[in-house]
Amino acid sequence: MSRKEFEASRMRRMRRVAGRHGLTILTAEKLTAKQGKGGHALRDDESFKVVYGHHPLPFTATLEDIEAYLDKLEAAED
Template identity: 40%
Template sequence: MSRANSDAARMRRLKRIATRKGVTIMTILKSTPRTRAHGGYMVRDAQSKAILLGNADYEFSASLDEVDDYLSADGSGDQE
Protein backbone atom coordinates (compact mmCIF):
# COMPACT_ATOMS: atom_id res chain seq x y z
CA MET A 1 0.00 0.00 0.00
CA SER A 2 1.38 3.37 -0.95
CA ARG A 3 1.53 6.23 1.53
CA ALA A 4 -1.11 8.11 -0.48
CA ASN A 5 -3.55 5.25 0.10
CA SER A 6 -2.70 4.55 3.73
CA ASP A 7 -5.38 4.70 6.43
CA ALA A 8 -3.76 7.86 7.84
CA ALA A 9 -3.90 9.63 4.48
CA ARG A 10 -7.44 8.43 3.93
CA MET A 11 -8.45 9.71 7.37
CA ARG A 12 -6.94 13.14 6.65
CA ARG A 13 -8.91 13.30 3.39
CA LEU A 14 -12.13 12.24 5.12
CA LYS A 15 -11.64 14.81 7.89
CA ARG A 16 -11.32 17.57 5.29
CA ILE A 17 -14.53 16.41 3.60
CA ALA A 18 -16.29 16.12 6.97
CA THR A 19 -15.31 19.68 7.91
CA ARG A 20 -16.81 21.01 4.68
CA LYS A 21 -20.03 19.10 5.43
CA GLY A 22 -20.26 20.37 9.01
CA VAL A 23 -19.58 17.06 10.74
CA THR A 24 -16.77 15.68 12.87
CA ILE A 25 -15.18 12.24 12.66
CA MET A 26 -14.48 10.91 16.13
CA THR A 27 -12.10 8.03 16.80
CA ILE A 28 -12.08 5.79 19.82
CA LEU A 29 -9.23 6.43 22.25
CA LYS A 30 -9.19 3.05 23.95
CA SER A 31 -10.20 0.19 21.70
CA THR A 32 -12.11 -2.88 22.78
CA PRO A 33 -12.15 -6.32 21.14
CA ARG A 34 -15.47 -5.36 19.57
CA THR A 35 -14.17 -2.14 17.99
CA ARG A 36 -10.91 -3.79 16.89
CA ALA A 37 -12.94 -6.36 14.95
CA HIS A 38 -15.17 -3.76 13.30
CA GLY A 39 -15.44 -0.10 14.00
CA GLY A 40 -13.68 2.57 15.94
CA TYR A 41 -15.32 5.66 14.41
CA MET A 42 -18.37 7.89 14.88
CA VAL A 43 -19.62 10.83 12.85
CA ARG A 44 -21.09 13.72 14.83
CA ASP A 45 -22.88 16.85 13.69
CA ALA A 46 -20.52 19.71 14.57
CA GLN A 47 -23.30 22.11 15.55
CA SER A 48 -25.88 19.96 17.37
CA LYS A 49 -23.37 17.34 18.61
CA ALA A 50 -25.84 14.61 17.56
CA ILE A 51 -24.29 11.29 16.58
CA LEU A 52 -25.09 10.62 12.92
CA LEU A 53 -23.18 7.37 12.37
CA GLY A 54 -21.39 4.81 14.52
CA ASN A 55 -23.68 4.42 17.49
CA ALA A 56 -26.00 1.65 16.26
CA ASP A 57 -25.28 -1.36 18.48
CA TYR A 58 -22.40 0.14 20.46
CA GLU A 59 -20.41 3.37 20.47
CA PHE A 60 -17.78 3.79 17.75
CA SER A 61 -19.33 0.98 15.70
CA ALA A 62 -18.62 2.49 12.26
CA SER A 63 -15.67 1.36 10.17
CA LEU A 64 -13.55 3.72 8.08
CA ASP A 65 -15.27 2.34 4.95
CA GLU A 66 -18.68 3.17 6.45
CA VAL A 67 -17.53 6.70 7.28
CA ASP A 68 -16.27 7.10 3.71
CA ASP A 69 -19.58 5.81 2.30
CA TYR A 70 -21.57 8.09 4.62
CA LEU A 71 -19.64 11.19 3.57
CA SER A 72 -19.90 10.25 -0.10
CA ALA A 73 -23.61 9.33 0.02
CA ASP A 74 -25.09 12.73 -0.80
CA GLY A 75 -23.24 12.93 -4.13
CA SER A 76 -22.18 16.52 -3.61
CA GLY A 77 -18.84 15.94 -5.31
CA ASP A 78 -16.66 16.69 -2.29
CA GLN A 79 -14.11 14.05 -3.25
CA GLU A 80 -10.54 15.34 -3.68
Protein backbone atom coordinates in the same frame (compact mmCIF):
# COMPACT_ATOMS: atom_id res chain seq x y z
CA MET B 1 1.47 1.61 -2.63
CA SER B 2 0.77 5.26 -3.31
CA ARG B 3 0.49 7.85 -0.55
CA LYS B 4 -3.22 8.33 -1.07
CA GLU B 5 -3.78 4.72 0.03
CA PHE B 6 -2.18 5.21 3.47
CA GLU B 7 -4.67 5.27 6.33
CA ALA B 8 -3.44 8.67 7.59
CA SER B 9 -3.92 10.18 4.12
CA ARG B 10 -7.41 8.70 3.83
CA MET B 11 -8.31 10.06 7.25
CA ARG B 12 -7.10 13.60 6.40
CA ARG B 13 -9.08 13.52 3.16
CA MET B 14 -12.22 12.29 4.95
CA ARG B 15 -11.84 14.94 7.69
CA ARG B 16 -11.78 17.66 5.02
CA VAL B 17 -14.91 16.28 3.35
CA ALA B 18 -16.67 15.89 6.69
CA GLY B 19 -15.74 19.46 7.64
CA ARG B 20 -17.38 20.80 4.48
CA HIS B 21 -20.61 19.15 5.64
CA GLY B 22 -20.34 20.39 9.23
CA LEU B 23 -19.30 16.99 10.60
CA THR B 24 -16.41 15.73 12.71
CA ILE B 25 -14.97 12.22 12.63
CA LEU B 26 -14.57 10.79 16.12
CA THR B 27 -12.29 7.84 16.87
CA ALA B 28 -12.54 5.61 19.92
CA GLU B 29 -9.18 5.33 21.63
CA LYS B 30 -10.10 2.74 24.23
CA LEU B 31 -9.53 -0.90 23.56
CA THR B 32 -12.75 -2.90 23.66
CA ALA B 33 -13.18 -6.64 23.59
CA LYS B 34 -15.81 -6.59 20.84
CA GLN B 35 -14.26 -4.32 18.25
CA GLY B 36 -10.67 -3.69 19.23
CA LYS B 37 -9.15 -0.21 19.06
CA GLY B 38 -10.35 2.65 16.97
CA GLY B 39 -13.98 2.38 15.91
CA HIS B 40 -15.35 5.59 14.37
CA ALA B 41 -18.43 7.82 14.45
CA LEU B 42 -19.57 11.06 12.78
CA ARG B 43 -20.75 13.98 14.91
CA ASP B 44 -22.72 17.05 13.81
CA ASP B 45 -20.73 20.18 14.75
CA GLU B 46 -23.77 22.33 15.53
CA SER B 47 -25.76 19.98 17.74
CA PHE B 48 -22.85 17.76 18.92
CA LYS B 49 -25.05 14.71 18.25
CA VAL B 50 -23.61 11.57 16.70
CA VAL B 51 -25.25 11.14 13.30
CA TYR B 52 -23.54 7.95 12.12
CA GLY B 53 -21.66 5.06 13.69
CA HIS B 54 -23.46 4.73 17.01
CA HIS B 55 -25.81 1.79 16.33
CA PRO B 56 -25.90 -0.86 17.72
CA LEU B 57 -22.97 0.29 19.92
CA PRO B 58 -20.97 3.53 20.05
CA PHE B 59 -18.05 3.79 17.63
CA THR B 60 -19.05 0.83 15.48
CA ALA B 61 -18.35 2.37 12.06
CA THR B 62 -15.20 1.40 10.20
CA LEU B 63 -13.20 3.81 8.04
CA GLU B 64 -14.80 2.22 4.99
CA ASP B 65 -18.28 2.87 6.45
CA ILE B 66 -17.41 6.52 7.12
CA GLU B 67 -15.94 6.91 3.64
CA ALA B 68 -19.06 5.45 2.02
CA TYR B 69 -21.32 7.75 4.08
CA LEU B 70 -19.29 10.81 3.09
CA ASP B 71 -19.29 9.71 -0.57
CA LYS B 72 -23.09 9.62 -0.47
CA LEU B 73 -23.15 13.14 0.97
CA GLU B 74 -20.82 14.36 -1.75
CA ALA B 75 -22.89 12.68 -4.49
CA ALA B 76 -26.11 14.22 -3.15
CA GLU B 77 -24.47 17.66 -3.29
CA ASP B 78 -23.69 17.38 -7.02
